[in-house]
Amino acid sequence: RRPRVSSAPRRGAGSHVWLLGGEVGWGGTLGFFQHLAVHECHYLNGTEQVRYLYRHIYNQQQRAHYDSDVGHYVADTELGKPLADYWNSLPKEMEQRRAAVDICRYNYFMASFTVDRRVEPxxxxxxxxxxxxxxxxxxxxxxxxxxxxxxxxxxxxxxxxxxxxxxxxxxxxxxxxxxxxxxxxxxxxxxxxxxxxxxxxxxxxxxxxxxxxxxARGKMLTGVGGLVLGLIFLALGEGPKTEHSTRGAASPEPSTGGRSPP
Structure with missing residues (x-):
């Protein structure tokens, strides 16, 4: 099947979730902290315009994100500013984020075999x-x-x-x-x-x-019962029918047109 191409914006997303917790002493309260990393691919007119977003979320609050249209990390909160500055200072990190746009393009054409694939049960x-x-x-x-x-x-x-x-x-x-x-x-x-x-x-x-x-099961059972009764009646009537058939049966001789056979 050909890849679906639409003029409407299209979006694909993936995410990683980390749940962090720790042991507590007697009488303490156990706490959990959630770290969510969301990767999004946005498409417009097929792969003519591709936008990649990476969102860093901590305890349901987005602290920083990377936008391929901007080209670097942007802080969303005060706590996210040190993170954005740190990631922007890492050449390998920035190279990886910029290359993610090409991964989005690849995934667009693979979607017909994965995300968009449908097989009826x-x-x-x-x-x-x-x-x-x-x-x-x-x-x-x-x-x-x-x-x-x-x-x-x-x-x-x-x-x-x-x-x-x-x-x-x-x-x-x-x-x-x-x-x-x-x-x-x-x-x-x-x-x-x-x-x-x-x-x-x-x-x-x-x-x-x-x-x-x-x-449906009742009909099947009725049919089976009828077959059994039919076999019983056939067995009971088989003797007289055979006897009648034997008495009245005479094999006709072939016609010779009134002449004696040679």
């Missing part, structure tokens, strides 16, 4: 049973082959969402840039109830629903 709903129980005691919704990994799978019984008896595996990699997940409803299906697996994913224009209805 394949869904299958089937009953399951424990080895110790003769009847079905849960329903499984298998969802596989989707990308990206974020997905939402819900179970509905008779139109109402089930939350108490739902068990899900983690989202697992398939090894081919797609993922899978198994979501089970641990409930014995009752006659007349309907069950739906509801799947919502970024690749879908709208959520999709897969139904497992007890009515």
């Amino acid at each position: 394949k869904v299958r709903v089937s009953p399951m049973q424990s080895s110790s129980l003769p009847q079905t005691d849960r329903l499984a919704c298998y969802v596989t082959g989707f990308y990206p990994a974020e997905i939402q799978v819900k179970w509905f019984k008779n139109g109402q969402e089930e939350t108490k008896h739902v068990v899900s595996t983690d989202v697992i990699q398939n090894g081919d840039w797609t993922y899978q997940v198994l979501v089970m409803l641990e409930s014995t299906p009752q006659h007349g109830d309907t069950y739906e697996c509801h799947v919502q994913h970024a690749s879908l224009k709208s959520p999709i629903t897969y139904e497992w209805a007890d009515a």
